[in-house]
Amino acid sequence: MEISLFDVLGPVMIGPSSSHTAGAAKLARAARQIVGEPFFHVDFALHGSFAETYKGHGTDRALLAGVLGLWEDDERLRDSFELAREAGLGFSFLPEDLGDVHENTVRMTFYLGEQGELATAPTQVIQGSSLGGGRILVTRIGGFDTGITLEAPTIVVMQKDLPGVISSVTAAVAACGVNIGTMRVSRTARGKLACCVLETDTPVGDSLIAEIRVLPHIIHAQAVSMGGEEDHHVHQH
Amino acid sequence: MYTSIESLVALTQERGHPLWQVVLEEEMALSGAGRDQVLEGLAQRYRVMEASAHRALEEALPTAGNLITGLSKTHHAYASNPNSLCGPFLNRVMAMALSGSEVNASMGKICAAPTAGSCGILPAVLVGLRERDNLTLEQVLEGLLVAGGIGAVITRNATVAGAEGGCQAECGVAAAMAGAAAVHLQGGTTLQVVSAVSLALMNAMGLVCDPVAGLVQVPCAQRNASQAVNALLSADLALGGMVSIIPADQVIDSMYQVGKLLPGQLRETAQGGIAATAQGKRIYNQLFHPEALE
Known part of the structure; x- marks a missing residue:
């Protein structure tokens, strides 16, 4: 059997949805690592099903938890708005049509530095999709098209x-x-x-x-x- | 290596090992992990399952729109009623299945088994039997191995995604996994385990995925309760001697084919079934488009 028991009996995650909650948190945690330097604000542009149902599935809280570095099974995920405020991290969520991309896609714009002005701060933009079952794909880093699944280091x-x-x-x-x-x-x-x-x-x-x-x-x-x-x-x- | 129910059963005969042990051996071969490592991993998963089955029994948890908040607590209170139709045991299993769904909808910690939407079923059956029969953790883990082996075959040869196969692929498969585990925990034979898988899937065949407002709440929580009962009744039918006249692998394939025949509206898009009722649409608008309401 090429399918592990731990894929069938898992993942252990914060509900309610492996694609809209767990996958979103994982994608944002990946983006945080790709950025790899301090940031003081993140804008999330939500596309498709993410834009349509993000409140009901806690996609917003999951994304914010991910950029804060929380894992997909961390119960603090649902308190991420408060955690971000405590950490001095600004954020916004806006539905946006990102074009011909996967249904569950988000574009994250990181404003770099310990603090600063949104208008003048350097930014890094990461875009990715949550494919279902907690699997993710990072599709853009800055101006570059990528296809990173992060299933391997x-x-x-x-x-x-x-x-x-x-x-x-x-x-x-x-x-x-x-x-x-x-x-x-x-x-x-x-x-x-x-x-x-x-x-x-x-x-x-x-x-x-x-x-x-x-x-x-x-x-x-x-x-x-x-x-x-x-x-x-x-x-x- | 097994790739079907038939080849899994063949391995049990070749090795002279029980089904749970073959599944364990195959997992060790696949992952390179030792026996203790696999069992400890399963024990961790079981602890998450047990906590999710208990958590909402005593405490109503907030959920988006509060569509299923308090269902588990209310049913738990009823479960002790000695005059209930299904009896205290089955009603407690239902309450625990509702608890898993409620924990999931409230952004609590669950173990997807096989999915988040069906996360109440296997825990409710395993925990229910453990409580009733004072089973050891070791025994429960044998049940979990049986369930996992069955789930792996179905994941490989069909689907466990509601968007692909409907609710039958999520809650129906969870019932098949839980029914198989229940037969084993009752001391049933491998043939009876396999019959329970076939029967549970037949009983759920064609079940559509139609979540109100796209949320994993209604009718998902109710289906977790009813499919937990499906698991137990299928297990009892098998233990009572009923043999599925259709081999389990063929039932699994037919479930997959039925899933493919389902129109998109009935596969997790919230466009058909219960989601498309007047009240279902009203709830959707209330939650997501309040400006659209008068």
Whole structure:
């Protein structure tokens, strides 16, 4: 049987919906990790079924909990509005037609910095979909199209689109003894910026990410891991 | 490795092991985890299930629109009535199934088994039997393994998504899993476990997914209660000697085919069935489009 008992008898989650609540929280937690730096405000643009039913399913509370770093089975999820206010995190939710995208899609705009003005703060935009059963897909990071499921540990690298940059990244990963499962590069225009997403067989350490960040022509590098059961217990205590 | 009910049963015969043990062995082979690790993982899931089955019995929980708030508490109070038609045991199982649904709708912690919408059924049956017969945790975990093995086959060969297969794929499958577990916990044979799966799925065949206002509340909570009873009556029919004349794998396939035949309106879109009644639409507007009401 190629299906684990723990997929059938699970996930353990905060209700009511694996797609509209658990998946939304997971997607936002992924976005927080991809951003990887402090932010003081997040705008959520809700599309399709998310826009239609977000209040009834607590999608708004789940998304906010996710950007605060709460897990999908954390009972504090339903108190995320209060938790955000305590943490000084601003937020807004607005329905928006995001075009030809999955029914359960959200675009999250992070305003970067410890604090600042919305009009002048630098932003990072992450868009993704909740596919059902708690599965997610990060479809856009900044201006780049991606297709990240985060079912494996993932490294997201922003770089200048120049010869040799990708091989310097993969060489650094290989030197750490980490195997790359899949790799996808997308770019805005030839010779400008590229986004490189690597899925690895095992989680990568902070030291590798630090190493990648100082390679030539690298703008940003971030490790994203949604964690397995083991990490989870560490996180809860 | 098993890929169907038939091949799962064949493995029990080849190895001379009970069904729960084969499911455990196969999980260990799939995940590379040890026996204790798998059992501890299942025990964690069971603890979440037990808490969700109990939580709303004594306390009405707030839910969006409060469509099912207090249903479990009210039914729990009735369950002790010795003159009830179904008796205290079945009524307590119903109250616990309602509790799981109420916890889920109130943004509490549940274990999707197989889904969040059907999360009340398996816990209600397992906890109900554990309380009635003073079962040990070990025994309950055997039941959970039986249920999980059946659920894995159905997930593989059909679907457990309401959007794909309707309520039969969520609550019907949960009833099949719970019925299988109940037969095992009553000391039934592997053949009886398999019969209960067929019978429970037949009894739920064609059940549509029609949630009022798109919320996982009405008629989901009621279906959790009724499908928990379906699990137990199917288990009893099997234990009483009824053999399904249609093999379980064929029943599973027919459930899948019926799901595909269902129009989109009856697959979790809140466009048909109970959701499309005048009152169902009114509740939807009250909650999400109050400006549309006079």
